[in-house]
Amino acid sequence: MARPVIQSSSLCNSSSVDHSATTRILRTQLRFLGIAQPHFRLVNLPNCRYNSALKLKALKEPMTLTKEMMDEKEMSVVTESESNEFTTLKHRFLNYKKDKYLKYLEHFQSLAETQSPKFMVISCADSRVCPSNILGFQPGEAFVVRNVANLVPPYENGPSETNAALEFAVNSLKVQNILVIGHSRCGGIRALMSMDNETPSSFIRSWVVVGKSARASTKAAASNLSFDQQCKHCEKESVNCSLMNLFTYPWIKDKVDKGELLIHGGYYDFVDCTFEKWTLENNSRVDNQVSIRNREFWC
Ligand SMILES: [Zn+2]
Numbered sequence: 093m094a095r096p097v098i099q100s101s102s103l104c105n106s107s108s109v110d111h112s113a114t115t116r117i118l119r120t121q122l123r124f125l126g127i128a129q130p131h132f133r134l135v136n137l138p139n140c141r142y143n144s145a146l147k148l149k150a151l152k153e154p155m156t157l158t159k160e161m162m163d164e165k166e167m168s169v170v171t172e173s174e175s176n177e178f179t180t181l182k183h184r185f186l187n188y189k190k191d192k193y194l195k196y197l198e199h200f201q202s203l204a205e206t207q208s209p210k211f212m213v214i215s216c217a218d219s220r221v222c223p224s225n226i227l228g229f230q231p232g233e234a235f236v237v238r239n240v241a242n243l244v245p246p247y248e249n250g251p252s253e254t255n256a257a258l259e260f261a262v263n264s265l266k267v268q269n270i271l272v273i274g275h276s277r278c279g280g281i282r283a284l285m286s287m288d289n290e291t292p293s294s295f296i297r298s299w300v301v302v303g304k305s306a307r308a309s310t311k312a313a314a315s316n317l318s319f320d321q322q323c324k325h326c327e328k329e330s331v332n333c334s335l336m337n338l339f340t341y342p343w344i345k346d347k348v349d350k351g352e353l354l355i356h357g358g359y360y361d362f363v364d365c366t367f368e369k370w371t372l373e374n375n376s377r378v379d380n381q382v383s384i385r386n387r388e389f390w391c
Contacts, residue, residue, distance in 0.1 A: 200231070203231055203232045207232050207235075207265065208232070208265065208266075209232060209233055209234050209235045209261075209265060209267055210233065210234075210267060210268045210269060211229070211233065211234040211235070211267060211268075211269050211270075211271055212234070212235045212236075212237075212257070212258065212261035212262065212265075212267040212269070212270045212271070213229070213234045213235070213236045213237075213270075213271050213272075213273065214236075214237055214238075214239070214242050214244060214254065214258075214270070214271070214272045214273070214334070215236065215238050215242050215272075215273040215275075216238060216239070216240065216241055216242040216273070216274070216275055216278055216280060217238045217239055217240055218275060218278065218279065218280075220275070220362050221273070221275045221360055221362065223236060223271075223273060224236070226360055226367070227367075235257065235260075235261040235265055235267060237253065237254050237257035237258075239253070239254055239299070240279075240280040240296065240299055240300060241278055241279075241280025241281050241283075241284065241299075241300055241303060241330065242272055242273055242274055242275075242278075242280075242330075242331070242334065243280075243299070243300070243302045243303050243330065243334055244258070244272060244302075244334035244335075244337045244338055245302045245337065246302075246337045246340045247337075247340035247341045247342070248340065249302070255341065258270070258338075258341065258344070259341075259343070262341075262343055262344055262347060262353065263343055266352075267353070268352070268353060268354065269353070269354050269355075269356060270338060270344070270353065270354070270355050270356065271356045271357075271358055272331050272334045272335055272338075272355075272356070272357055272358065273331070273357075273358040273359070273360055274327045274328055274330060274331040274357070274358070274359045274360070275327065275359065275360045275361070275362065276324065276327065276359075276360070276361040276362055276363050277323075277362070277363070278323070278327050280296070280299075280300050281300075281303070281323055281326050281327045281330060282323050283296055283297070283300050284300040284301070284303050284304070284306070284307050284326065284330070285307055285310070285319070285322060285323050285326055287300070287301070287307075303326075303330040303333060303334075305333050306326050306329040306330035306332075306333040307326060307330075309329055309333075310322055310325045310326040310329050313325070327359065328357075328359050328368075331357040331358070331359060332357060332382045334357075335355050335356075335357050335372050335376075335382070336376065336382065338355055339355075339376070348374055349374070354371060354372075355371070355372040356369060356370065356371050356372065357369070357370050357371075357372065357384070358370075364391075365391075366389065366390060366391040367389075367390040367391075368387070368388070368389050368390070369386075369387070369388045369389075369390070370384040370385070370386060370387040370388070371384060371385050371386040372384055373385055
């Protein structure tokens with residue numbers, strides 16, 4: 093495996109930057125990436141300026157193998173090949189670092205050590221429905237998993253990344269709330285509602301079939317509506333099916349029974365920018381009927 097080497101042209105944009113903090117931040121990033129921690133040495137720190145090439149050597153035993161990966165010339169080549177999209181992302185990231193991370197450094201350093209989010213959020217992968225964007229979750233506030241059509245498969249379906257995230261959030265992080273968020277014009281739900289025997293096999297089909305009970309109940313209750321209206325009905329129905337599926341996980345059921353965990357549904361309509369929120373009654377699973385409380389409509 094290639095040795096980890098980090099270089100940044102803009103790691104510090106001010107002479108007041110705490111370089112020891114910067115080093116800690118980089119170590120944290122490497123831990124997150126699962127890369128063995130190297131030793132760091134910041135080079136030319138006194139001359140560090142915004143947009144100058146700050147060279148950071150990642151050193152690892154044996155010392156003779158230490159390698160400085162990029163020089164100024166190489167960095168300029170990389171910069172030239174960057175797409176406009178990544179230039180935008182770079183500026184956004186640096187603004188985030190300046191305006192949020194460094195401004196509240198103590199808070200973020202605390203977050204680097206541990207997290208204790210109160211929310212586990214399951215939302216769609218759709219680019220228009222980022223929960224941190226629409227609900228303002230800040231770093232550390234929500235453990236989020238996103239998948240096609242915000243579906244929760246039942247326990248008996250076996251492992252998936254969604255229930256792996258649920259397991260960690262509920263059993264390790266001990267979140268107090270699970271929020272499943274559906275949304276308007278969901279392509280995954282449309283695929284679910286469009287499926288028939290002629291639909292070719294695909295990863296999408298194999299995944300969205302998780303919501304087949306929502307599709308069936310929608311077809312039964314709303315067959316007189318237009319296809320678009322049926323899809324909208326199913327977008328909400330599938331959230332409730334996912335909420336019911338959460339009860340099939342014994343460690344979720346146990347925590348709900350003990351009053352340590354609440355289960356909520358949400359629906360974001362980006363056509364008129366409204367948000368609907370509701371909470372599942374704990375007794376919903378007794379008669380397998382969705383029973384809700386605290387329904388709110390934010391507009
Ligand atoms: Zn969607």
